[in-house]
Amino acid sequence: HCSVSPFEDVVAYVDVWSASRVEDYSDPFIQQLLDMGAEVSKTLNKQVTHVVFKHGRPSTWKKAQKMGVRIVSVHWVAR
DSSP states (O other): OOOOTTTTOOOOEEBBBOTTOOSSSSHHHHHHHTTTTTTOOOOOTTTTOOEEEESSHHHHHHHHHHHTEEOOHHOOOOO
């Protein structure tokens, strides 16, 4: 495609849950990211550039920080 997507260099790992942490809300955000040209990783690995995080697992947060991956909110996707 000729238009360069701002998300084309993004590899995102999505950990988004409801406030009660009962329901996994990651899917719509994954779809949105894919639509915008990002790649989405099912695991938090060295290829990941951004972690989309809301009410997610504390272990995800710690691991992302340790790896130096940018942790972003769901609003980052919406923008």
